Amino acid sequence: MALIVDHNKPLSTCPLKVSAPLGAALAFMGMKGCLPMFHGSQGCTAFALVMMVRHFREAIPLQTTAMNEISTILGGMDQVEEGLLNIASRAKPEIIGLISTALTETRGEDMSGELKQIRARNKELNDIAVVEVSAPDFAGSLETGWGKAVAAIIRALAVPTGGLAKLHQINLLPGCHMTPGDIEALKDIIADFGLDVVVLPDLSDSLDGHVAESYVPTTLGGTPAAKVREMGRSKLTIAIGEHMRVSARTLQEKTGVPFVLLDRVTGLEAVDRLMVSLSTVAEVPVPARQRRARSQLVDAMLDGHFYFGGRSIAIAAEPALLWSMGKLVSDMGASIAAAVTTQAVPQLSELQAERIIIGDFEDLEDQILEAGGCDLIIANSNGRQAASRLSTPLFRAGFPVFDRLGPAHEVSAGYRGTRDLITRLGNILMECPNHGPISAEHIHGHTAVAAG
Amino acid sequence: MLKRKIQELMTEPGCAVNTAKSAGERKKGCGKKLVPGAAAGGCAFDGAKIALQPITDVVHLVHGPIACEGNSWDSRNAWSSGPTLYRLGFTTDMNNLDIIHGGEKKLYKAIRKAIARHSPPAVFVYQTCVGALIGDDVEAVCKAATERLGVPVIPVNAPGFVGSKNLGNRLAGEALFEHVIGTVEPNDVGPTDINILGEYNVCGELDQFRPLLARLGIRLRASITGDARFADVAACHTARVNMVLCSQALVTLARKMKEKYGIPYFEGSFYGISDTSDALRAIAGLLVERGVDPTLTERTEALIAEQEALAWARIEPFKARLKGKRVLLYTGGVKSWSVIQALQEVGMEVVGSSVRKATASDREKALARLGGDEEKLADAIPPREMYKMFAEGRADMMLSGGRSQFIALKARTPWIDINQERHHGYAAYDGMVALVRQIDLSINNPIWKQVRAPAPWDQQ
Numbered sequence: 001m002a003l004i005v006d007h008n009k010p011l012s013t014c015p016l017k018v019s020a021p022l023g024a025a026l027a028f029m030g031m032k033g034c035l036p037m038f039h040g041s042q043g044c045t046a047f048a049l050v051m052m053v054r055h056f057r058e059a060i061p062l063q064t065t066a067m068n069e070i071s072t073i074l075g076g077m078d079q080v081e082e083g084l085l086n087i088a089s090r091a092k093p094e095i096i097g098l099i100s101t102a103l104t105e106t107r108g109e110d111m112s113g114e115l116k117q118i119r120a121r122n123k124e125l126n127d128i129a130v131v132e133v134s135a136p137d138f139a140g141s142l143e144t145g146w147g148k149a150v151a152a153i154i155r156a157l158a159v160p161t162g163g164l165a166k167l168h169q170i171n172l173l174p175g176c177h178m179t180p181g182d183i184e185a186l187k188d189i190i191a192d193f194g195l196d197v198v199v200l201p202d203l204s205d206s207l208d209g210h211v212a213e214s215y216v217p218t219t220l221g222g223t224p225a226a227k228v229r230e231m232g233r234s235k236l237t238i239a240i241g242e243h244m245r246v247s248a249r250t251l252q253e254k255t256g257v258p259f260v261l262l263d264r265v266t267g268l269e270a271v272d273r274l275m276v277s278l279s280t281v282a283e284v285p286v287p288a289r290q291r292r293a294r295s296q297l298v299d300a301m302l303d304g305h306f307y308f309g310g311r312s313i314a315i316a317a318e319p320a321l322l323w324s325m326g327k328l329v330s331d332m333g334a335s336i337a338a339a340v341t342t343q344a345v346p347q348l349s350e351l352q353a354e355r356i357i358i359g360d361f362e363d364l365e366d367q368i369l370e371a372g373g374c375d376l377i378i379a380n381s382n383g384r385q386a387a388s389r390l391s392t393p394l395f396r397a398g399f400p401v402f403d404r405l406g407p408a409h410e411v412s413a414g415y416r417g418t419r420d421l422i423t424r425l426g427n428i429l430m431e432c433p434n435h436g437p438i439s440a441e442h443i444h445g446h447t448a449v450a451a452g
Numbered sequence: 453m454l455k456r457k458i459q460e461l462m463t464e465p466g467c468a469v470n471t472a473k474s475a476g477e478r479k480k481g482c483g484k485k486l487v488p489g490a491a492a493g494g495c496a497f498d499g500a501k502i503a504l505q506p507i508t509d510v511v512h513l514v515h516g517p518i519a520c521e522g523n524s525w526d527s528r529n530a531w532s533s534g535p536t537l538y539r540l541g542f543t544t545d546m547n548n549l550d551i552i553h554g555g556e557k558k559l560y561k562a563i564r565k566a567i568a569r570h571s572p573p574a575v576f577v578y579q580t581c582v583g584a585l586i587g588d589d590v591e592a593v594c595k596a597a598t599e600r601l602g603v604p605v606i607p608v609n610a611p612g613f614v615g616s617k618n619l620g621n622r623l624a625g626e627a628l629f630e631h632v633i634g635t636v637e638p639n640d641v642g643p644t645d646i647n648i649l650g651e652y653n654v655c656g657e658l659d660q661f662r663p664l665l666a667r668l669g670i671r672l673r674a675s676i677t678g679d680a681r682f683a684d685v686a687a688c689h690t691a692r693v694n695m696v697l698c699s700q701a702l703v704t705l706a707r708k709m710k711e712k713y714g715i716p717y718f719e720g721s722f723y724g725i726s727d728t729s730d731a732l733r734a735i736a737g738l739l740v741e742r743g744v745d746p747t748l749t750e751r752t753e754a755l756i757a758e759q760e761a762l763a764w765a766r767i768e769p770f771k772a773r774l775k776g777k778r779v780l781l782y783t784g785g786v787k788s789w790s791v792i793q794a795l796q797e798v799g800m801e802v803v804g805s806s807v808r809k810a811t812a813s814d815r816e817k818a819l820a821r822l823g824g825d826e827e828k829l830a831d832a833i834p835p836r837e838m839y840k841m842f843a844e845g846r847a848d849m850m851l852s853g854g855r856s857q858f859i860a861l862k863a864r865t866p867w868i869d870i871n872q873e874r875h876h877g878y879a880a881y882d883g884m885v886a887l888v889r890q891i892d893l894s895i896n897n898p899i900w901k902q903v904r905a906p907a908p909w910d911q912q
Contacts, residue, residue: 015525017518019518040581043520046493051524063488064488064491080488087490090489103613137582215835
């Protein structure tokens, strides 16, 4: 039982949190023919865009309403209108995600009301779905924005399918902690059961790092709006991660499709639950390939547990990833030396840690020092400074990962993904013998370190 | 107040672009109007941060919601030869309640906490859109903090919505002029002290020319702000000469330093071989004018002759490998014309160059270099056009910033980064050799043959 602690500090040092609008933009990256736009000053877009580019090493279509001093005072609806029309004529997208920011939310812009008027007077927007999302930076983090965007897409595009017959199909609502590789793996698993799937959003089709045959100003792939309209004909929705609950419920309310919410799809028991759900809805036994994969995972746990037992691991991540990683290392016999996350999610109190701190990388470092050091840190690339000061290996996971190739292809979902994750973590632990005590000198002996 | 400052920056008499404009044009200000739905680039806050973050030993504290710092900290490639404090991200991470109740108290507490934990020589506090919108008086908080906590706390008033990155650079210069420069009197003033303004030590570029200055007995008092220490910037009013790089950013600062402290300045560049030589000549010339031993001129010429010969000799082996390759130069930062010159010297053909941020004289020189072909000088090339250029094989490679990299790469075309996220220093003589080497490594990499070949089943 862990205590969830929010220091409510006036000063955040080395933030773990990234902004909610970025999370919303990321969700729109999994929509086909999409070009999202932040309603804010152009820096809001530039920072989010650069961060996604560095993580995915892909072009990121993301625009801005480029709010200036005057529009900030007088209201930004002209900026929104001009922005929408410019995007419509230049990029010809199927979907535009219109995402508010702290700037416009602080002003109190009535985006939905004015959007109606804009649409009414501009016929060029008729064929474009404009999905608006309220996701101010001052509330929540990456997960929040992602969840809000998916729910908004469902509200805008999903429709009750009335008397139409159900398809042999399910819906999959992955959380933002799932990589394109994870989604690809889940699609393979679902296909093994003979089911079709609508993934919302589907980053594995857009940000999986592929080379298109021509220049595309919008997203390179993803879920088409038409597919979202067909989600009502699915037999079941599987949502992954607590932050997808609202989306799953919204979809159920709109279309009547029941949902199961899986807290994670990493770890033997967790994947077993996924298999049972799929087997039930597909009305087929779990396929031989998955049974074999399960057996491989069991073997990996047998081979790997020697290297996890008694070791201590620190994790800094968004709630869903912290949960998934924290449960796995506990499952394997390691202890959680420190856990830091971005917002209080009650479920996290079930982690086998003393405390869950809502905080930043400074908190992580302090917690690790208090624990007398740890064997491994799991965090995004921004954990690199702390890891280097503590001389502790860093396993990069989450967002952003900008100093490694291929974060999009890292897989931890399903039996095979779990097997491979255990292998990767186990290998680091095998290579690094038990940590010794960390002296104060160790921490404060700053050496010249270059950024980059 | 901020408004007046911006107006003043927009009418900078020291800026060549500005003075070339008509009165009406000038009043409109510099930088294009940002077009919603078709804009690119950072905001004023981003620009201010880029210009000041390289001061390595201070706390850079951002007063705003999480996006401003959470989405960007430790992402700039400015190196330090010592302190690492500047690489930590600090923010007040404003939430709903701060916006309702105002964030001044939180900001004060944050400053106090940062000083208590890190004992920096100064704290820079950056205002952002939301802080400005709810009326948080960052300047007053900084003033109070300076008085009560005994550490200089510098307000940087450049909220994102006031304009572009470039304007932010300039507002950062204003903050230095008003609150930092001249606040420390050094006890080691020397006759050959100089400052370099607008140099951010990206990938350690300072060390591509600092040793050259050292050989001439010239001391870099402060680089503003690459690899800088607060005390050096605070004492930089004692320098004898200012050199302004990336001129449109900090020329106002140079002009004001000239007016207030009598420091002459010139605009120059360390990108390209002949530009580097010209810069060294100009520094020496101004120092001699200010009374330094005139033999400095001869020693400088000797150094230039030696270094140029050395650089060209090091570039020589690349000529055979690069001859006839067509390159598209698409950047505002690394000044174009002398880079064009160097590329042409190795036998490459420059098929196009952007002159977005170039001064009129730079543009003319570039044009002359390109044989007077106006079509080769572009302000901006639409991505679709650019992709077509590569797909049709009209250029063999591109040198640009990260933003356009995927247009080249996805068209299976070699690309190297010459903007601020670059991973190699390209300054001065060594830097030019490094650039040519990187071009060779990129364009002659064996992958191109394989990645361009169609899959067996797609071959006719």
